[in-house]
Amino acid sequence: MIVLWRVIVALGIGGLVYSAVSLYEAKIETRELTRALDRLEARQQAVKREIAALDTEWSYLNSAEHLYYLIGLHSDVLRLQERVPDSFARLSELPPKGAGSQEDQQ
Amino acid sequence: MSGFFREIPFPDQPPLERPEQEQRAARDTTRSRGLLLAMSFGLAFALLGWRMGALALVPQEDAQRTAPAAGTPDRAQITDRHGRVMSSTLPTWEVALRPRMTAKAGGLSPDDLTALQGIFPDLDRNNLRYLINSGKRAFTYVERRASPRQWKQARDLGIIGMEAIPRSDRVFPAGRVAAHVLGGVDVDNKGISGIEKGLQSRLTDVRVSDTPIALSLDMRVQNALHLTMSEAVAEFAALGAAGLVMDVRTGEMLAMVSLPDFDPNERPPLPEAGTDPALSPLFNRVSQGIYELGSVFKLVTASAALDAGVADLDTMLDARRPIRRGGFTISDFLGKGRMMSLEEVIRYSSNIGAVRIADRLGVERHKAFLEKLGLDSKVPLAELPAPERSAGQLPYKWRSSNAATVAYGHGLAVTPLHIATAIASLANYGCKVTPTLLKRERKPTCERVISRETSGKLRALMRVVGKHSSGRSANIAGYEIGGKTGTAYKIKPGGYDFDKRFNTFIALWPTTEPQYLLLLSLDDPKLLDGSGKLPLAGRTAAPAAGRAIERIAPLLGLAPTDRFRPTGQFVDEVTEGGELPISLPPLEPVD
Numbered sequence A: 001m002i003v004l005w006r007v008i009v010a011l012g013i014g015g016l017v018y019s020a021v022s023l024y025e026a027k028i029e030t031r032e033l034t035r036a037l038d039r040l041e042a043r044q045q046a047v048k049r050e051i052a053a054l055d056t057e058w059s060y061l062n063s064a065e066h067l068y069y070l071i072g073l074h075s076d077v078l079r080l081q082e083r084v085p086d087s088f089a090r091l092s093e094l095p096p097k098g099a100g101s102q103e104d105q106q
Numbered sequence B: 001m002s003g004f005f006r007e008i009p010f011p012d013q014p015p016l017e018r019p020e021q022e023q024r025a026a027r028d029t030t031r032s033r034g035l036l037l038a039m040s041f042g043l044a045f046a047l048l049g050w051r052m053g054a055l056a057l058v059p060q061e062d063a064q065r066t067a068p069a070a071g072t073p074d075r076a077q078i079t080d081r082h083g084r085v086m087s088s089t090l091p092t093w094e095v096a097l098r099p100r101m102t103a104k105a106g107g108l109s110p111d112d113l114t115a116l117q118g119i120f121p122d123l124d125r126n127n128l129r130y131l132i133n134s135g136k137r138a139f140t141y142v143e144r145r146a147s148p149r150q151w152k153q154a155r156d157l158g159i160i161g162m163e164a165i166p167r168s169d170r171v172f173p174a175g176r177v178a179a180h181v182l183g184g185v186d187v188d189n190k191g192i193s194g195i196e197k198g199l200q201s202r203l204t205d206v207r208v209s210d211t212p213i214a215l216s217l218d219m220r221v222q223n224a225l226h227l228t229m230s231e232a233v234a235e236f237a238a239l240g241a242a243g244l245v246m247d248v249r250t251g252e253m254l255a256m257v258s259l260p261d262f263d264p265n266e267r268p269p270l271p272e273a274g275t276d277p278a279l280s281p282l283f284n285r286v287s288q289g290i291y292e293l294g295s296v297f298k299l300v301t302a303s304a305a306l307d308a309g310v311a312d313l314d315t316m317l318d319a320r321r322p323i324r325r326g327g328f329t330i331s332d333f334l335g336k337g338r339m340m341s342l343e344e345v346i347r348y349s350s351n352i353g354a355v356r357i358a359d360r361l362g363v364e365r366h367k368a369f370l371e372k373l374g375l376d377s378k379v380p381l382a383e384l385p386a387p388e389r390s391a392g393q394l395p396y397k398w399r400s401s402n403a404a405t406v407a408y409g410h411g412l413a414v415t416p417l418h419i420a421t422a423i424a425s426l427a428n429y430g431c432k433v434t435p436t437l438l439k440r441e442r443k444p445t446c447e448r449v450i451s452r453e454t455s456g457k458l459r460a461l462m463r464v465v466g467k468h469s470s471g472r473s474a475n476i477a478g479y480e481i482g483g484k485t486g487t488a489y490k491i492k493p494g495g496y497d498f499d500k501r502f503n504t505f506i507a508l509w510p511t512t513e514p515q516y517l518l519l520l521s522l523d524d525p526k527l528l529d530g531s532g533k534l535p536l537a538g539r540t541a542a543p544a545a546g547r548a549i550e551r552i553a554p555l556l557g558l559a560p561t562d563r564f565r566p567t568g569q570f571v572d573e574v575t576e577g578g579e580l581p582i583s584l585p586p587l588e589p590v591d
Helices: A002-061 A064-073 B020-057 B099-104 B110-119 B125-134 B148-155 B175-182 B194-198 B219-235 B294-308 B342-347 B351-361 B363-372 B400-407 B416-427 B452-468 B541-555
Strands: B085-097 B140-146 B162-171 B191-193 B240-247 B253-259 B316-319 B323-325 B328-330 B338-341 B482-492 B495-509 B516-523
Touching: A002 B020, A002 B085, A064 B175, A064 B219, B085 B125, B085 B148, B085 B175, B099 B125, B110 B125, B110 B148, B125 B140, B140 B148, B140 B162, B148 B162, B175 B194, B175 B219, B175 B253, B191 B194, B219 B240, B219 B253, B219 B516, B219 B541, B240 B416, B240 B541, B294 B342, B294 B351, B294 B363, B294 B400, B294 B416, B294 B452, B294 B482, B294 B495, B316 B342, B316 B351, B323 B351, B323 B400, B328 B351, B328 B400, B338 B342, B342 B351, B342 B452, B351 B363, B351 B400, B363 B400, B416 B452, B416 B495, B416 B516, B452 B482, B452 B495, B482 B541, B495 B541, B516 B541
Parallel strands: none
Antiparallel strands: B085 B140, B085 B162, B240 B253, B240 B516, B316 B338, B323 B328, B482 B495, B495 B516
C-alpha cells in the first residue's frame, strides 16, 4: 500500500514537473507566435498605408484640376471633348469598326 | 560490542512506549495531514490542468490585440460614391531643431542653410540663423509637414540637433473641388469643419478605421458643377455662388459647391473679428447661408394651395392691378394686368397672383405647410456639424402682410439646401426627401407630404417654366427640364438694396419621372455684355444651370429622351403614373 502510495506521489510530482515544463514551453511558443503575429500585422498596416498612399496619389492624378492641365498640354494631339447629350448614339449610328475620318486615315 | 548498544533503561524514567491510544492518535494525525497534502496537490494539479486546457482549447482575447497596432491609420479614408479617394491620412514628419545644441556643435554653415532651404522652400533661414546664434530658444520647428523623402534628405545633412517626430497628416487629393463638404482638420488631425468634424467619432473609431466612408458625392458631377459655377461667377462677376445636385429618389447629394472656396490642404485663417463671416471662403453658402430666395417659393405656395384643394391649375386669379398689404405695394415685374390662371401665375412669375393664392390658402395653412417641409428647422443634413447648418427664418409674427410676401419668397430666409429639399419632396411624388451626404444603399420609405396628384401638377408647372418661360435657357433638349427662377433683392441695413440681387434657378429632370434636382444660386451677378438688361435669374442662374445640366446629365448615364424613347419622339406628357395634368402649348416667352 505504501509502495503504491509512493508510486502515485512520484507520478504526481513527475506529472507536475512535466506540466510545468510544458506550460513554460507553451508560454514561450505563444509569445513567439504573438510577436510573429505583431510583425505580420505591422507589415499589413505598412502595406495598407502604402496602398492608401498610392490610392491618394492616383486620386490626385485623376483630379479635375490635374486632368484639365494635362488636356491643355496635349490638346493638339488628343483633341478631347466633353461628353455632352449629343455624345449618345445608337449602335446602328456608330461607324463600322476601323473606319476613321479621312484625316485619321491620312 | 553488542552490549555497548544495548539500551539501558533509567530506572526512574517512564517506559518509552507510548500508550496505544496515543500512537493511534498520532497515526491518524499523520494520515490526515498526508491526505490534506494529497488533496492540495490534487487541487493544484486540477487547477493547472484546467488552465492548460483553457490555454490550449479556448482562444484567449489578448488585450494587446484590441489596441491598435503600431502604424494603424488614425482616421479612416473618405471616398466618393464610386470609391475615389477624397481624403486620406499619410505619414509625415515634424522636423525640428534644437538651436542651442546646434550652436554648441559649431552652428550651421551657409552650405547647410542653403541645403536646408532647398529641401524646405518655406524655411526662413535668417530666423533660423538668429535662433541658433542667440541661443534664445531650446527648440524650434523647421517644417511641420515634411514628407518622408524630405526628412531623409534633411537627416543626410548630418546636422547636430536636428530631429524628427513621426506623425500623420490629412491630405485632400481633389483639392478645392469639394472643400466645404470635406472640411478640414487641425494640426492634431482632429476634424474642425465639414464631414471631417461631423463624422469625427466614426472616422477615428479604431475598430473601423480600415473601412473608408463612402459619401454620396459623385466626383465627376462635383467637378462639373464646380467648373460650371466657377465659369458663371467669372462671367457674371458674382460675389459668390451656391450649387447642389440631389438624387430626389434617395435624397443623396451628388454634388455640393460653395464659392468662393478654399484648398483644404492649405486651409485659410478664420475671418478676422469685425468682418462679415459670410464673405469668408470658409463659409458654406449651401447649408450655412440664409437668403431670401424670391420666386422659387411660388412653387411651394402653389403646391400648398393645390394640395389643400383651394385652387387648381385653371383657377382664375385677379392680377389686374397691384395690391397693398401692410403699407407696401405688391406688383409684378412684367405684369400682364389681367386675370390669370394658377398655371399662368407660375409661368409669368406673378407676385400678385402668388399673393392671391396665399389669400385662398389662409395664414395658418400656409404656415403649417412651410413647417411641414422643415423650412423653419435646421438643415437636415446630419453629417455636417451643427454650426454649418442654419435654421430657416420664418416671419416672427404671421400677419396677412407676411403671408403675402412669403408667397413670392420675400420676408423669409432659408438656405439654398432648404428650398432644394422642399422642392425635391414636392416633386418626388409627394414623398418627403431627407438629404444626406452618405451613400444610401436603398430607397427610403415614403413619408407623404403632399398627394401624388399634386406632385404631378407641380412638376407640370415646373416643366412649363423650363420649356416656355424664364427657365428655357436651361432647357437642354431631351431631358425634360423643369424649373423655376427666383430673383430676390439683397437685404441691407434698413431695407432692400435694389441694385443687388440673389438669383436662383432650381431645375428638375426628367419631369415625367423625377430623378435629379439641381439648384444654382449667384450672389450679386452682373450682366457685363453691354446689353443694359437687368441681371435677372433667367439671364444668369438659369443659363448657368443649363450648362451644368448639359455636363452632368450625360455623366449620370441619362441619354436624351427625344432620341432614345421607343417612339423616337419626345413626349413630355407621359409619366409613370399616367399623364402630367396639363398640356404645354407654347405661349409668348418671358424673361
